[in-house]
Each structure stands twice: as structure tokens, then as C-alpha cells.
Amino acid sequence: MKILISSNFKKHFDTHIDFIDHYWLNFFDKKKYDFLLVPNSKRLALKLIKDNKNIDIIIIPGGNDLFEKSNISKSRLKVENILIRLSLEKKIPLLGICRGMQHINHFFGGRLSKVKNHMRKSHNIYLQNKLFIKDRIMVNSYHNFGIKKINVAKQFKIHAVDSNDNIEMFEHEKKKIIGVMWHPEREKNYKKLELIFKELFKKK
Numbered sequence: 001m002k003i004l005i006s007s008n009f010k011k012h013f014d015t016h017i018d019f020i021d022h023y024w025l026n027f028f029d030k031k032k033y034d035f036l037l038v039p040n041s042k043r044l045a046l047k048l049i050k051d052n053k054n055i056d057i058i059i060i061p062g063g064n065d066l067f068e069k070s071n072i073s074k075s076r077l078k079v080e081n082i083l084i085r086l087s088l089e090k091k092i093p094l095l096g097i098c099r100g101m102q103h104i105n106h107f108f109g110g111r112l113s114k115v116k117n118h119m120r121k122s123h124n125i126y127l128q129n130k131l132f133i134k135d136r137i138m139v140n141s142y143h144n145f146g147i148k149k150i151n152v153a154k155q156f157k158i159h160a161v162d163s164n165d166n167i168e169m170f171e172h173e174k175k176k177i178i179g180v181m182w183h184p185e186r187e188k189n190y191k192k193l194e195l196i197f198k199e200l201f202k203k204k
Helices: 022-031 042-051 071-090 099-107 191-202
Strands: 002-006 008-012 015-019 034-038 057-060 094-097 119-127 136-142 156-161 167-172 177-180
Touching (some): 008 071, 022 034, 034 042, 042 071, 057 191, 071 094
Parallel strands (some): 057 094
Antiparallel strands (some): 167 177
8 A cells, every 4th residue: 555644844943844753654564554755845745746656545644733824834735735636636535634634624615613622632522423333432632723513614424523513523425535633543553543544445
């Protein structure tokens, strides 16, 4: 399997570093998946995409709030817009994690709102499908913004909410796109992440 995953970033002296965290590296290593880290540069991202065909899945991971005002944040948004369009054009499964889910919702016309008590917390979510068998599961939480039911893009069906009706998981009605607001890559056994991958490829 070949995966494209967008880069997180952080400030470093008078520049920025693009990076991927080791939660993803450990998952890819365990599953023996090949991956390409997409840099936060439109020109370099387009070249990487041009030079690499037969992508199996695109991942837009978490990290940083969506609308930070820095130039590097704006560059990341532009690159991830390219990846979303690539997914739609080539019918490549797309997975958005936390900030990635927020970006996908915004791309399709949805909105975000501030949420409280979702940073470095664990809480229950309530499932409206049978993907995880149970009706309620405990998940981690690392975000400052969320998606209310009234603000979800109309193309998505809701699969899970928290106790305040914030959307925790959605899936595009027709396309191979899933977003989750928690971080399944940070769970040791990867069972939820593997089920999400399986669900995406069922639609392939």
C-alpha cells in the first residue's frame, strides 16, 4: 500500500520544520505500508504527486488549529486542498484526522466552532452506525475546534457524536472520504484505525 500523508509543522528558530509524528510512523511500520510525506510547499507537493502514481490512500492528519495566520499554516491549507482535489479527481480514499476532518468539512462548505474541554481529554462518543460494533466508545481528544450538527457539510452522513452533539465521525454520502475527530493512530492496538481503513476500502 502506498500512502500520501500531509505534513504537520512547527516553528524552529527563524524558519519552520515539516514533520510527521511517530504514532503514524509506528503504524506504517507495523502494517508495512509505504508512505510519502507531502511537504508544505505547493510546488514541491505538485511535483511529488506528479512523480508518484498509484496512491492507495491520502491522509490529512491532525496538528495546529486550522486557521492560524502564519504563512506556513496557509501553505499547509493550500497543499491539503490539492490533496482533497486529488482524492476527488482520482477517486482515492481520503481520511481526515482531527484537524484533517475539520479541513474536509470546511472544504465542502461546512463550518467550525470553538469547543471546550476537548484538549488532552478522553470522553465517550455515541455511534450511529455499526462500524465499531458498540453504541458507545471511549476516545482521546486533542482539539480546540469542532463541528456542530448544524454546521456539518451537507454531503456527509454523521456516524458519531459526543455528549454535546459535536460531530466525532462522518462519511461522505458518495465519495471515499471519512473524517474522525479523535486520534486512532495514538491508540496502541490500532483496531479502530484498521476498521476505518477497511471501511474506506469497502467503497473502492
